[in-house]
Every structure is written in C-alpha cells, then in structure tokens.
Amino acid sequence: METRLLESFVALARAGSFTAAARALHLAQSTVTVQIRTLEKELGTPLFDRLPSGTVPTAAGLRLLEEAEAVLDAVARLRATASSWHGDTASGTVAGQVTIGAADSLCASRLPSVIAALRRAHPGLEVHLNAVGTAAAVDGLRGGRLDLALVLEPEVVESDLLAHRIAELPLTYVAAPDHPLAGRTADWEELARESFFVHEEGCSYSDRLVRALRGVPGTRPGITRFGSIDAARSCVAAGLGLTLLPQVTVEGQLAGGRLAVVHGPEAPPVPVQLVRHRRRWVSPGARAVTEELTAAFADTSL
Amino acid sequence: METRLLESFVALARAGSFTAAARALHLAQSTVTVQIRTLEKELGTPLFDRLPSGTVPTAAGLRLLEEAEAVLDAVARLRATASSWHGDTASGTVAGQVTIGAADSLCASRLPSVIAALRRAHPGLEVHLNAVGTAAAVDGLRGGRLDLALVLEPEVVESDLLAHRIAELPLTYVAAPDHPLAGRTADWEELARESFFVHEEGCSYSDRLVRALRGVPGTRPGITRFGSIDAARSCVAAGLGLTLLPQVTVEGQLAGGRLAVVHGPEAPPVPVQLVRHRRRWVSPGARAVTEELTAAFADTSL
DNA sequence: GGGCTCCATCGGGGATCGCGATAGCGTGGG
DNA sequence: CCCACGCTATCGCGATCCCCGATGGAGCCC
Incomplete structure (x- = not known):
C-alpha cells in the first residue's frame, strides 16, 4: 500500500474533481486517474462516482476516507517522531x-x-x-x-x-571535623591504624587504597565496603573513620563543615x-x- | 511512504537478522537490506545497529517501531473495512x-x-x-x-x-367499521358526498382520487390532506370519513376490526x-x- | 587458518510511475 | 442544431524503481 495513493484519495475527495485534485497535488490529471483506479482495484471497491456534475465519493469511499486519513495521520506521526529524533536543524535542538x-x-x-x-x-x-x-x-x-x-x-x-x-x-581523604586526623597530614602508617569506609570491590581507587593500607606492615586497617556512596559518607560524618573520594563529591560537605580534609599520601587522580x-x-x-x-x-x- | 518498507521494518525487528527477516517475508536478503536502508534514508535516522551478534534496533528504531506498527494497524483496518464492504464471498454476506x-x-x-x-x-x-x-x-x-x-x-x-x-x-377504500358505507359497495356519487383523508399533493393515487371525486357533478367532497399516513388513518378510524390506501398498509387494522373495506369504483393498482x-x-x-x-x-x- | 554465517554492493531484467497527447462524453451557449 | 468547452479515460513513452542472483568482505567458531 502506497500512501501516495491515499493522499490522492483524500485530495480528490476534497477537491471534487480529478483535474482540481491533480492541480492541488502538482500531478498530471491522468496520473490521479490511474492512482485512484489502482487504489480502487487494491481495495476491491469503487471509491468515487464519476458524475458529469463532479466526482463524489461512493458510500464505501466516504467510509474509507476516514480510515485513509487515519493511516495518513499515523504516517505523519511516524515522520514527526523520526525527524524530531534526528534533530531540528533550525533551532539546533534534538529530541x-x-x-x-x-x-x-x-x-x-x-x-x-x-x-x-x-x-x-x-x-x-x-x-x-x-x-x-x-x-x-x-x-x-x-x-x-x-x-x-x-x-x-x-x-x-x-x-x-x-x-x-x-x-x-583529584581524590581527597576525608573524615569528620572532630576526627583526630581532620585537617592534619597523615602518612600510610597513621592511616592504616584507622577505619575506612570505601566502595565495593571493583572501584579502582578504593581497591588501590585498600591494597596500599594492607601493604603497611604490622597493621590491620578496618575496611568496610559500601555499594552506596551516601552510606559510606554518613559513617565518616558520624566519626567512625575515613574515606577516599573524588573531591567534587564532597565539596558541599567540606564547605558546610560536615566533613574535613585529611592530607594523606598522594593518590593519583581518578x-x-x-x-x-x-x-x-x-x-x-x-x-x-x-x-x-x-x-x-x-x-x-x- | 510504502508500507512494504514498514512491514520489513517490523519483520526485521522481530527476526533479529536480515537473513531471517527475508525468509519470513519471502524476499531475497539483499532486498531487505535495500528496503531498510531506503526507510532509514526516508526517515533520516538509522533504525538498526548491524552488530556481529545480530541486528538490533537503535533507540530511535525502538521508538519508531511502535509508530510503524500503528501505521500498519491503520492500513489493516482500512483493508478490513474495504473487504467487508466488498462482501465476504465465503459466507455470501455483505456489509x-x-x-x-x-x-x-x-x-x-x-x-x-x-x-x-x-x-x-x-x-x-x-x-x-x-x-x-x-x-x-x-x-x-x-x-x-x-x-x-x-x-x-x-x-x-x-x-x-x-x-x-x-x-x-391493490388499493382499497377504507372507513371506520361503523361508517354507513362500511362493507358496502359505493359508486362515485356516493363517495363524493363523503369526507376523504388522503396524502399530500404529489401522491399519485391520492391525486387521481381527488380529481375523480371533484369530477362528479353537483357535489363538493370534503378533502383533507395529510403528510403522515398515520394521521389520516386515525381520522378515518375515528369515523370522520374515508380514505384510499394500498391494501397492505391497512391489513392489520382490517383484520383487527378497526377499519372496514368500502367497495368503491375500480382504482388502478399503484x-x-x-x-x-x-x-x-x-x-x-x-x-x-x-x-x-x-x-x-x-x-x-x- | 579454513569454513561458515551474515550483511552490503553490483548489474540486469522486468515492472511501475508519471507525463503529454488524444479520444469519448456530457453540457451549455450561440 | 452545432460547436466549443471542461472533464475523465486511455495510450505510448522515457525514466525510474524494484527485486533478484551473484559476489565480496567481515566476524566467529572450530
């Protein structure tokens, strides 16, 4: 089914004559004639009565006209969705x-x-x-x-x-403001005596931190791993220990005084x-x- | 827009590969390839990612798939309406x-x-x-x-x-059962002394009756014309006069005794x-x- | 690496499309 | 009464499109 035929169909119904419809569609009159006959053959029923006074839809044509318009509407929606997805070059926006x-x-x-x-x-x-x-x-x-x-x-x-x-x-070690290390500089040995609240395994900088802490001889750092950054941050804010995080994720809390920086050993930016x-x-x-x-x-x- | 392209579109989305879709559509694989590319060009957006693991719709394709199915649904409704109108040759019924x-x-x-x-x-x-x-x-x-x-x-x-x-x-003169002429035979002169309740001008047999009654010399028949046959019949049933009607329209009333035949002059069947x-x-x-x-x-x- | 599957591309034969020209038909005016 | 006009149907033609089979290249499995 070629929707072009349906467009000629509704154009003819609107125009009332093949000649006028052809003008509206920028087609030759013979083309519209053939298109309508093709559609009538495809649907198996005459759509128009060609009367000397004009071309008017048959009863079937009148009923099918609505359905044809529904098809064209659906096609128009399809095209609209596609082009919105593709982007509106005029406004530079995409959807x-x-x-x-x-x-x-x-x-x-x-x-x-x-x-x-x-x-x-x-x-x-x-x-x-x-x-x-x-x-x-x-x-x-x-x-x-x-x-x-x-x-x-x-x-x-x-x-x-x-x-x-x-x-x-950049990564930052943070602790609660009243933590003994808050605002201070700490080396690996000091850190390895603290408790840490870090991400689950699979987080690259957390894993590297844990490896470094465990590599400090003679200590047993406390490691707690969280899937949620919020939970870990809450534990740290409650003074239970330290964590290592990208600085941007705690900037608010640092500025608000709810967390404090600990100057630990260099951690490569993530x-x-x-x-x-x-x-x-x-x-x-x-x-x-x-x-x-x-x-x-x-x-x-x- | 050729709905064939849309059918290949949904078939490909369902089948997951060009080859399988072509089999389902009874087309050559190259044909499906060209059709999908044509549709992608027409809509301005890629519809499928051709991955080694299979052909899967893009995000745009997934969204447009629904709209394409809506178009095909509308086309199916159009066809169904047309064929129901044309008639169901199997059952011999028409719609x-x-x-x-x-x-x-x-x-x-x-x-x-x-x-x-x-x-x-x-x-x-x-x-x-x-x-x-x-x-x-x-x-x-x-x-x-x-x-x-x-x-x-x-x-x-x-x-x-x-x-x-x-x-x-066949036409019949009728009157109320208690009318003096009920069941009797009457000629034009007798009828012309009665009141008649007939259709509006333009009803052939009523017009002919009125002409015949008016043609009887020395009488002035009472003529009342009604647009509705029911009103005329009610007047006659109330005993106000006679009327001339196709027999089939009063058979119920004749059998029920609410009206009676008057054997008047021959009236040519209508x-x-x-x-x-x-x-x-x-x-x-x-x-x-x-x-x-x-x-x-x-x-x-x- | 060889075989296998899958998709894209190419060339060709056939169908289709749209056009202009023309014929048939009905209407209205001179 | 006849002719001119407007409308639709038909025809022939050039261009295009469509679908096909064959071929090539890429990725995957053994």
Missing part, C-alpha cells in the same frame, strides 16, 4: 531518549547540573540516568540498555567499547571515562549529551 | 451501509419484515431507512444521500435515475418503483437490498 549510566558518586554530584543544562538546551530530549558500577555499565552498553556510560576507571579494555577520558578527578559502544549508532541526542558532558568536565577538572 | 428511502406507507407496513430478513442474511449490513415522498426521494438519489428509493408512482421520468417496477399494490441513480455505483449492500426487496414484493403482490 528523543538517551539513557546514560554513571558511577554513583557522579550521579549525586556533577551530573545534576549537566542534566539541567541539557534540559535547557534541548527541551525535547529525554535523559535517563542510571547509577551503575563499571561492570553494569559494560553490560548495559553491550546489551543496548545504555547509550553512554561514565565510569571511574583508569582503563576500559573492552574491544567492542570505546572509551574517552574526559577528566581526571580518570573519568566516557564510554560508548564501538559499533552502535550514536544518536544526535547521545552526541549532544556527549558534548555537554565533555564540556562540563573539561572546564573544571582536567 | 457496509445502505441508505434507502421509501414512501411513508411502505415504511410502516411492508418494510419492517424486509429489513428483518436483511438483518438475518447480512448481519454486517447497516440499513438506514428514511420515510420520503417522491420529490425527496429524487432529491436524495441525486444528491447521493440515498442509495435506493421505493416510490409509489406510475412513472419516474428522470433521465439520471433508473426505475424498476417491482410490484403493483406501481411500486425501485429507483436508483443511473450512474452511481451500486454497492454489494445495495444490490442485496435490491434483491431482497424485489423478492419480498414479487411473492405477494404482483
């Missing part, structure tokens, strides 16, 4: 859905302002944000559930994924990698998100 | 709408059983019945508001209409003409109605 995954700590700190900026720039864009660990991010990108992922890893060595380092976040699937199509929406993320991270922290 | 006009007197007497028979034979057929005089019937057929009309006229001399005489209805437009398409539904009407009138009254 559609983009699903991104990000490390828990970024979701709560840096991403809200990025998403707000995206909403302003692209009102039609629907951004879905999931808090995911590195493993879940890789899975989601592989399975198509994620368009983009932000992971805090030095390397992503998946051949079907493409990682781009967009920032490096790279922020923006990862996508190597072979999947990058929608204009995903491209817009990529640009916004790159800009947001670049201007403060590389 | 659709047929609008017929008929003289008031027939609507109340003969047509209900015909319509009931049509409903039994063609459950999908929607019959609209309008009570119309001859002038309105001609107008309605001309304007396309009526598919068929039953008129009680000896001749229909409209070049663009086609009339077919399907019956001749022809029932089934009229349609000469050049308009006769739908299968209208053809079924024509056959039913012809049969119903033929077996009792010609």
